[in-house]
Amino acid sequence: MSKQEINLISDTITRPTPEMLNFMMQAEVGDDVFGADPTVIALQNKIAELFGMEAALFFPSGTMANQTAIKLHTQPAEQLICDKWSHVYNYESGGASFHSGVSCKLIDGERGMFKASQLAGVINDPEQYYLPLSSLVVVENTTNKGGGACWDYSELEKIKRVCSENELSYHLDGARLFNALVAKNESPIQYGKLFDSISICLSKGLGAPIGSLLLSSSENIHRAVRIRKLFGGGMRQVGYLAAAGIYALDHHVDRLTLDHQRAKSLGKALEQSEWVAKVEPIETNIIIFKLHENLDERLFLKELEKHQIKIISMGEGKLRVVTHLDFNDEMLEKVIDVLTHMPN
């Protein structure tokens, strides 16, 4: 990325800050496949304590953490239930069927979120032996394809009740959970007590170069160590990367409000642009919008690129902008200025 470029395609594009790099360089490391990396152990203990859950495990990616959770909670031929826009269904290369041999039942939710009553309506009766056995519910907070939308916590509680009544496991894809916690003023403990497992990404809004965590019971995490190895995710002196995660949790959580404020300012500028037909509600750091039907999306992207501003198309006429740690007020002003003066 050149110095002048303003890259808003994702919050995954950030580079470690000098302070984070310095902290990483100081990490004490060991061979984590032997469970002997003190910095990895410290990160896992830190996040488990934060959420009030028994244990946690460090993963190279959010995808591997989610796929491990699916493997933990299901048997081949069973069914997981998720929203039609969920990451586990749309963007994990079909891993649920490949790794765990399960099918997905999709709920037609709103911005990636559904109601407990919708869930209750799609659970297969276990007595009907010819139907796949429903065994797992996956929710995503914030929702990616849903434009950074945050769940209503009371709905998540209602879903938990439906899960308990039907003996379903409950997994949270919390790739951007910290964005939701900051936006809604909620605590990690609230989430730790609700879910059987939670995945968290350190490499999105939190600004670490790599890394995700899976949180669950000690028994599940003990099993997850084997599954992670089976998936090729056992890592050696990985404490250098875990250190980035520790640094991110200590320094990059509260500042997420800045990303959210900047996203709202961009949303206002987009609403005023003659190109833009509709901007989805903005709750966190993701903005999804649509152009007027007669306007060419490629021309819009090209016009922005002339000013070294990059955003991404989501398909179906939707465009996405994501604010992040490497996007500052000066850049915000420039993007607003370009949007305001863009000819069509």
Ligand SMILES: Cc1ncc(COP(=O)(O)O)c(C=O)c1O
């Ligand atoms: C909601 C959600 N879950 C999971 C992931 C997967 O994370 P990773 O790219 O680290 O595999 C992403 C990545 O964008 C995501 O947005």
